[in-house]
Amino acid sequence: DSGVTQTPKHLITATGQRVTLRCSPRSGDLSVYWYQQSLDQGLQFLIQYYNGEERAKGNILERFSAQQFPDLHSELNLSSLELGDSALYFCASSVEYGTDTQYFGPGTRLTVL
Amino acid sequence: GNSVTQMEGPVTLSEEAFLTINCTYTATGYPSLFWYVQYPGEGLQLLLKATKADDKGSNKGFEATYRKETTSFHLEKGSVQVSDSAVYFCALSIKAAGNKLTFGGGTRVLVKP
Numbered sequence: 307d308s309g310v311t312q313t314p315k316h317l318i319t320a321t322g323q324r325v326t327l328r329c330s331p332r333s334g335d336l337s338v339y340w341y342q343q344s345l346d347q348g349l350q351f352l353i354q355y356y357n358g359e360e361r362a363k364g365n366i367l368e369r370f371s372a373q374q375f376p377d378l379h380s381e382l383n384l385s386s387l388e389l390g391d392s393a394l395y396f397c398a399s400s401v402e403y404g405t406d407t408q409y410f411g412p413g414t415r416l417t418v419l
Numbered sequence: 420g421n422s423v424t425q426m427e428g429p430v431t432l433s434e435e436a437f438l439t440i441n442c443t444y445t446a447t448g449y450p451s452l453f454w455y456v457q458y459p460g461e462g463l464q465l466l467l468k469a470t471k472a473d474d475k476g477s478n479k480g481f482e483a484t485y486r487k488e489t490t491s492f493h494l495e496k497g498s499v500q501v502s503d504s505a506v507y508f509c510a511l512s513i514k515a516a517g518n519k520l521t522f523g524g525g526t527r528v529l530v531k532p
Contacts, residue, residue, distance in 0.1 A: 406451040406512050
């Protein structure tokens with residue numbers, strides 16, 4: 307158990323809908339990362355937050371957004387969902403902004419029908 | 420940009436065989452290198468890491484050496500077990516870029532009894 311929790315574990319929804327994925331980092335970790343794992347794109351970085359502020363953006367679609375709250379949990383919002391958004395979404399956390407070791411949560415599997 | 424290339428699988432081995440998974444990288448800057456493992460139905464677990472040239476990361480019988488001259492970080496294990504069946508991901512991060520991870524495509528390893 308990495309100490310990173312993600313909810314829900316599975317999510318099934320329809321095209322055009324909006325969903326929110328939640329992540330709670332390890333106790334004391336200030337930095338949160340979101341990654342997407344799909345069959346065609348592999349594992350790719352989406353976005354990073356540090357202590358409530360966005361720090362880096364990767365290949366994140368405009369339909370997706372995220373935030374980190376004062377209690378350090380983070381949410382990833384996916385809207386106008388398409389079939390191709392079906393994937394595993396992982397959250398990871400690390401102690402500081404420049405710390406290289408990230409601890410991953412179990413992931414949320416999103417299925418868009 | 421940064422990228423990681425690792426050998427495609429699946430790699431099928433018999434128990435007690437020697438395992439090598441090749442990984443090479445390109446990076447702007449001085450990366451830290453990682454191997455993550457994903458067991459069936461689970462999230463990513465950090466297997467080992469190395470943060471500077473000639474460092475050797477090791478864990479659970481797995482080893483990898485950071486080779487700057489060949490930009491490689493090959494994973495090896497001398498005697499695999501059925502429980503090592505998983506997908507292995509090579510990855511890099513660069514501190515100046517917030518340490519977001521860039522992953523290779525993953526290598527599925529199947530160990531048969």
